[in-house]
Amino acid sequence: MSIHRRLNKNYRYRYLLKGKIKSAHIEDDTKKRFEEKISRTSTRIKKLKDTLYELFAKNEELRVLCSELIREKNTISVFDSVLTRTLKVKQNTLTKDILVVQTYFFDILKDLIHNGFIFDNEKYICFTASAGQIRTKKTVFIKEKTFNKYQQSLMCGLTIKKINDHKGVNINKYLAYLALCNSATEKWDEFDIDKSIVVNDMETLVNCTVDFIDDKTYEIETKNMDIPIEHTDGCGMILPRVSKNSMMVRLPWVKGLLVPFPFDKFIREENKKAKKGLYGTVKDIYGKEHDLNAEKIEVIFTKSQFKMWKYYSSWDEYKKFYKKFKCHAGKCNEEESFIKNAKLNYQMLQTLTDITDDELRTISEETRSNIINVGTDRRTMLKILGATETNINKNYVQQALEIYPELLNDTYSKEILKQTKKSMVMSAKAGKISISGKYTFICPDLYAFCEYLIKDDKDPKGLIDDGEVSCFLYNDEEKLDCLRSPHLYREHAVRRNKVNKEMKRWFVTKNLYTSCHDAISKILMFDVDGDKSLVCNDKTIVSVAERNMKGINPLFYNMAKAEAQPVNYETIYEGLKSAYTGGNIGMISNDITKIWNSNNVNLDVIKLLCMENNFTIDYAKTLYKPERPNNKKKIITEYTKSKTPHFFIYAKDKEKINVELANESVVNRLGKLIPNPRIKFSAMNIGEFDYRVLMNKEYAKRDIDNQIIEKYKELDLKKRFMDTRPVDGHYTGDSLFVYKNIREKILDVCDDVEHVVDVLVQFLYEKKKSSYKTTLWSSFGDVIVENIKNNIIKDTKETIILCESCGERIEKDNKNRKYCSECQKSIRLIQKREWDRNNKRNRHNVRHS
Template sequence: MGSFLQNQVHIYSLDTSAFYSHPEKEINQQIIDFKIEKRELKQMQSQENDEQRVKRIKEITKSIGLLKKKMKDEIEKNISIRELDSERLIDGNVISVFESTLTRTLNIPTDTLTEDILVVRTYYFDILKSLISNGFIHNGEKYIYFSSSAGQIRTKKGVFIKESQWIKHRNSLTCGLTVDDVNAKGGANINKYLAYIALTNSASEQMVNFDINKCIVVPDLETKVDGVVDFIDDKTYEITRKNMSIPIEHTDGAGMILPSLSKNSFMIRLPFIKGLLIPFAFDDWVKEHKGSNSKIQDIYGKTWDIFDDDIQIIFTKSQFKMANYYNGWDDYRDKFIKYNCQAAMLNEENEEFGEVKLNYQMLQTLNKMTDAELKEISSKTIEDILELGTNRDVMLRVLGAKKPEYKKNNFQKALSIYPELLNDNHSKQVIKDVKKSMIKDAKAAKLKISGKYTFLCPDMYAFCEKLFKGIDNPTGLLGNGEVYCRLFDDGKLDLLRSPHLYREHAIRNNIKNDERNKWFITQGIYTSIFDNISKLLQFDNDGDQALVVDCPTFVSVAGRHMDGVVPLYYEMAVAEKQDIDSNNIYNGLISAFNANIGRISNDITKIWNSEDPNINVVKWLCAENNYIIDYAKTLYMPKRPEFADEEINKYIKSKSPHFFKYAKDKDDHKVEELNNSIVNRLENLIPNKRIQFKKVAGDLDYKLLMSNPRTKVDQEIIDKYIELDKSKRWNIGESNYKKGQDPFINKKIRDSLLEGYNDQNYVVDVLIKYLYLKKKSGFKHTLWDSFGDIVLHNLRKNLSHMISCESCGIRTHKKSNSTKYCNACAKSIKNKQNKKYYS
């Protein structure tokens, strides 16, 4: 899989100012003008009239405050349905999103700009309230609020859809479940419901071999797991170490699919169904295990026979988010077929794994690491930085040419088949930019580490024992403290997840044997039903991934730090149901917008990077962080006792740690002085030497990038390219310009340059000749971003007639399929052979 990553549609992303009335626009412009004047005054050097300058700043501050109040009053009195300002629909406000069930259902063609859906970011809550309650008008069409994903909620965004499109397709998107149906059964938790609706907007591809008639939904596997935890009382903040029997839903978010349908695990999306499907031969399991019963009951009490009913996919109740609102599985299945609903797949595990990196959260908790250990763990990153410019393999790797093929862009694909491009000014400039980024990242603890990201999977063997043998407390294949992952050798592994706030290094033994090799066929890491690892790492099995590290030094250091550390445990509040209506949707969103998860995370980082970290304070803040995450659903947040508040404030009043200069782009005056915390030590450990480029591949022949090397430079095309290249920088910013991160702008440039020309190869050849021969430009981003597919096609075609000499590496034309050497090397080798023969 991975092909859907290329399929995108383009939509407008606006903010609530795009819906201002005329008076609101005027007030907003006054506020902007005052802010500009205030910023300019603050930037002025102190002069003789400094007193007047300070006085004017105060006057402006007061004026801005009055204008904001005036704006609020104006917004509140505007009760009419708002209209979108069409002048805001400009190229700079276009974003590209991956194809999804939503875009497919609305029949939005790939690589087109649509106005069927729009994203709106909230600056004024009162305008958002109006948009949710009344919708808005654009081009005579009414738009209504659709939903917000968890990520969009964090950035105060929402998706709006043409009401006509919603009415036409809502049954396909909701499998026939209406808001009235939900409210008739007591409503739902608003933000959960919005998240479930937003599932249709996940980047995905349609699952073509899916048959709803061959699926069932069964109860989850839940057992009580005994273990020692640090229990935090949410009223007193008392932390008690105790042995508890904790109920754990091991299959939380996970289901099974027969390997005949898929050999790889993948995440799945159906209306109100989400999670991970893990290949497991449950049909063979039943046949091979004496006493098994092929007849099982679904969550509604109906009996199915996995053979007679040809069951291929077994969903769990935890995956079926709105199960209680349907009248049985048959009801859902019939509506799924009737309304032509889709099953979508995403994030399929791959056979190829790229390099992985730590982050500062994972490193900062190992605060008693020695300098020698830190140097060892950083060694791969340091080696790459030092060898940039001189080591071909390192250069190709950092430029992305060695990534899995489906993850490469066209320039990276070209590099992988034609390393001579490394000698070009463009590659050298990119490497310079990459080096700066590598050093910055390394000082922020983004360090290369031996390991892999892979799906977390429950013991599906144990699940089958429960399903088909009725064993309530199955044994499974894994013991407490054991994991299974075929990607690693037997031995100790460190399992990590983000966010990593407390000391959450799960050191486990990877143990393989024939039985586990037989049943656990994916690349995922399987965990034991006797292990409370899910409480330590705070994961579900709905597609959560772990960074699994096998670096011996890192695992040893982490194991030492985990001595005496147990999972945190606290009672979470239960989310209440409400009627789904515009008022409750608005209130639910506002509650979610106000949940500042990042602040708690940054406060915890301050503690870990202080001179004497208080672990109890970290534990309290970890608990608070999870209460904040759930606040939008539960509206419950514990009140800090006074003693805890005082202790926490001792730490969080400080500035951010020094390394936030690199991790968060903080200014010097906003970070603490350099101390000896584990991450701050990287400041002096990571080298920053000037790159000395050496020739690392054969000579670059730009003609190999062309369709017709005899093409002459056409100044009209060049002038237009230069103009469009400059406008691209203006539209998307310098950083994204260098990364080529705007498919919509890239396509517009391509279409504009090709306008009036029947032969696209001619246009591309002109650009190549200009950029590679005449100008010898170090900035060819726009060429590769807009025409990379054509350049890559030309290169592959031309290289198919050539070989790289096995002796000197120079490219030469093939005389036959057996050609191995260029003419000069072939002649030299033949002379040596003759000399040896006749001597």
């Protein structure tokens, strides 16, 4: 037996013994025997680990990754990105150019970073690790010859030597910036780098009262300060004629948000006011002057977006490399044309500590109604399942339901609804409730930025005053509660919305525009590089938030900065090791949640934990975390030693033994208000389901093809072994790849995809009448949806509707028609009877008055 297997076996044995001692009432001598076994097991584990570490130290050979270890279950999917496009990796294909390695032993990681490893007779070297990968101790390795081929394109002409000649860089920032090319993006073909510049950010001093925390003594002092705020941190501008929507962008070493703003119109109008051409020339970050109109500038990046600006001599040098090495620009998270309502989460809710039961009942009304009405109405069912116009990323089942709602009558749809309803109840009891609120990008007052940049006004007025925001999703003068996740302190920024005529001339998006005179960024702790705010106009929530924010000040502390280091294998390893062991923000967040849900909320302790949380988040970049003074450590421990709150049963799937008893905290009270009725499928307006609509209309009823059926059943049973969940809770396999693989293996049996789908539909819907058809829809959903379109939509796509009462398909011969003829007659008869009753009642009242 290998050392690794023996270690695993002994670990399992030890935890089994511990579990028996904890869970069983056993005699003292029996318990003593168990403890002795645990002790012997621990000694054996220590010896095995020591032997393992000795083997690590002795190894001098280049490590080789065994080919048989690359299996379906550890194949992952990556989205289309600058990296995949640069490497010319086709979508939906398997590539071995990139391997992601998860760290369990740092000695091995060090060896891999220093020396690389061999796989399939190719050498792999350390490439990068994004912020998300750092959290899961994952590192991206790339085939050495592939990296050498595309290095100049991925790094836009920069070399390690050039970076080191400039005294190095913050290692983990360098890795994060290099990882930008691995972000999911689509190619931005319209981008013309010759029509772009990079300018300095807008930074001003904002005077406000803060709770200042000393990161050495942990003392909190409330004082008035002039706080420097970089309002454009991560945000740039793009002309509306180039893009009408805000979007996040990725170029080599460049990331952030671009917001449409007509800076060309600003120049024209300011020059018209001045009656001469004073404005339009600006300096870039290297001091070179640019005439925005003459150079036809379309995109203005800010210095905060250009992460490696100091390693280039000019923007012209960057542009030269960008074109020479055929670099790519990508865009992602483009602003949606329709933004659906969002949900509140427990972090945002738990800080409203004085909310009453009536207020809680009011804000949870929509959620409770949706749970109660599951199965009773077609529209509610479709909404719950995500088959709506607002869902722009529908899966195949949702696409099919939107075209053919009769599918709701199938047992599979009903099974999905049962599971969805169960999830709705769990989520609601965990504080996730539907509200009148929407997530939208946060951005600065770009009119003020143009005053700052183009007019050189270092104290710009802008269009938005202190205490105001501007968001076209809501009405003028409406009060809004602006929120952001993570929400740890009491971070409800209640602001008055301004959407007057002048703002509509300049602000052209649905973003949340914030004032340069407001410290709102310090309350919500946001950057404007793509951060989103949950903007809520629910009157109850706004009222409660306003009440709870009285006397609450932004938290402020001096964040640390790490020094630059030369880029080499040693510093990369040390940087990653520090990041991987830098601390767990989840634990700090849970400690804060414990206090908010305790019977004794201490705001000062929460403030200290919020500070620690933010230092921990930045630890990978700064390599600095404050150390708790002993007196503060004792106080903090006193408030965090309890178990997690009761609602973590629903929020984090905790066992009752591991949570506190339910008290009267906000989210625990909400759990009592959420109903959990048995689902009744009583909707009368769905219509009759015919499984043949899912089949190819050109084919007659199929004979059962047993080869296809058997292969399907075999793969359906095996899929859970392809897509496994290891000990650390992260999927190693990828469901997209699994179902793509299942499709290919079934098509190996029969390459006629229409025949395969018809056979499987007939088998699962008619013969077996299965309630579980996930494999069918995930593997062949595209074909089924196309069949439904061909069978249902035909030439009357916009004119065929389902009767709102009985579900019969009817032709919509006028825009107001909702019912079939029979249902319309019944409804009119009911309305007439109601009208007659009301008339009779009114005449009776007049006679007796």
